[in-house]
Amino acid sequence: MTQIPRAGVIGNPISHSLSPKLHSYWLNRYGIEGAYTALQVTEDKLESTLCDLPGKGFIGANVTLPHKVSVLQFADQVTDRATLIGAANTLIFKQDGRIFADNTDGYGFMASLRQGAPDWDPKAGPAAIFGAGGAARAIIVALADAGVPEIILANRTRAKAEALRADFGARVSIVDWVQADKMLEDANTVINTTSLGMTGAQEFKVSLDTLSPKAVVTDIVYTPLQTPFLIAAAERGCTTVDGLGMLLHQGVPGFERWFGQRPEVDEATRAAVLA
Ligand code: ATR
Numbered sequence: 255m256t257q258i259p260r261a262g263v264i265g266n267p268i269s270h271s272l273s274p275k276l277h278s279y280w281l282n283r284y285g286i287e288g289a290y291t292a293l294q295v296t297e298d299k300l301e302s303t304l305c306d307l308p309g310k311g312f313i314g315a316n317v318t319l320p321h322k323v324s325v326l327q328f329a330d331q332v333t334d335r336a337t338l339i340g341a342a343n344t345l346i347f348k349q350d351g352r353i354f355a356d357n358t359d360g361y362g363f364m365a366s367l368r369q370g371a372p373d374w375d376p377k378a379g380p381a382a383i384f385g386a387g388g389a390a391r392a393i394i395v396a397l398a399d400a401g402v403p404e405i406i407l408a409n410r411t412r413a414k415a416e417a418l419r420a421d422f423g424a425r426v427s428i429v430d431w432v433q434a435d436k437m438l439e440d441a442n443t444v445i446n447t448t449s450l451g452m453t454g455a456q457e458f459k460v461s462l463d464t465l466s467p468k469a470v471v472t473d474i475v476y477t478p479l480q481t482p483f484l485i486a487a488a489e490r491g492c493t494t495v496d497g498l499g500m501l502l503h504q505g506v507p508g509f510e511r512w513f514g515q516r517p518e519v520d521e522a523t524r525a526a527v528l529a
Contacts, residue, residue: 257311261512262291264303264325265318269294272527273316276505279526280517288513297324304328308347314512315345316505322357322388329355338421339391344508359389360396362504363474367443369503369519370495371470378468379442380404384434384460386414389474390447394422402443408434410448438465444487446473451481458483467491474500498524 263273269292277290293315295303300321307315317325322341326332329342330352336342342355367374381402383390386409394405405422408429409415419426429437438444444465450458452475460483465471471487476497484494502519510516517523 259288259313259512260291260311261288261314261316261508262293262307262312263316263318264293264295264300264321266294266296266320268292268318271318272501273318273505275527275529276502276523277509279523280505280509280515281513283522284513284515284517286513286515295321297321300324301328304345304353308351312347314347314508316508317343317345326355329353331355333357335360335395338395339388341388341391343504344511346508346511356507357392358504358507359392359500360394360399361507362500362502363393363445363472364396364400365503365506365519366499367470367472367495370472370499371493374443374470374493376400376402376443380406380437380440381443381445382406382408382437382441383445383447384408384450384458385447386411386418387447391418391421393445393447393474394418394426397443398422398425406437406441408437435461435464438462438469441465441469444469444471444492446475446481446483449475451475451483453477462486462490465490465492469493470495472500473497476501498527502527 263271274292281288331354333356336357339357342357344356344358346354381397405426407415408431410431415428469492471492472495473481474497475481479496488494
């Protein structure tokens with residue numbers, strides 16, 4: 255009996271993940287016989303799960319918290335961008351048993367930004383980033399690749415911003431968290447990568463008084479879709495891009511590699527995931 259190709263998302267907890275909805279929608283939309291499921295895996299079971307999945311018909315997987323960093327030690331081949339970011343979110347199980355690991359978060363961010371703000375010019379000025387966690391790392395790599403001339407960071411814990419600068423070099427500068435609005439003065443792109451503004455979390459309070467209405471403002475938070483930060487930026491006249499697009503676009507490269515079809519991220523995709 256031939257098995258249908260399977261993929262899934264590995265994490266803990268995993269019930270909140272939108273990836274099963276997204277990939278199942280795409281499988282259905284393109285009439286592909288395959289399956290995509292949520293896989294709740296604790297840290298101590300990560301290695302054995304990765305060994306077992308190919309035998310169960312799995313051709314790949316997405317990886318989410320808390321395994322995005324630790325999964326790298328079990329990969330046989332890691333893309334340059336995943337190495338630079340220090341984390342992976344997409345795995346391919348090769349037929350010879352080897353595991354290929356990539357990080358598509360930065361790609362997802364950039365594809366979402368270009369879709370939501372088609373006139374965005376990476377070279378038009380600095381990018382200002384709030385936060386210095388895993389998402390910020392992936393976004394910095396993508397922004398630098400796109401040719402953004404300067405990246406300014408503000409993070410509550412300054413040491414984490416310093417660590418990012420040490421990894422990414424001269425193009426990154428740091429502003430104190432309490433003076434974070436200072437980095438908005440010349441910014442062409444503004445990104446909230448913290449969890450502030452998420453439903454149930456603290457509000458994200460920053461003055462946008464010095465921000466140019468020409469700036470493009472994005473938030474990686476997508477619950478709610480229109481965060482108070484995005485609403486304030488839109489009121490200032492800025493183009494805004496919500497966080498759902500990054501999540502949807504980061505799934506594209508994996509789906510294409512596993513199932514042989516490059517999937518669309520459009521209104522129908524958004525509606526299916528939000529339903
Ligand atoms: P992710 O992988 O989504 O980036 P993370 O690595 O846990 O998640 O990073 C979360 C980011 O949100 C960090 O920049 C964190 O700041 P610290 O480095 O100081 O922890 C930021 N963050 C979370 N809660 C915050 C809060 N209440 N105020 C300010 N920043 C906060």
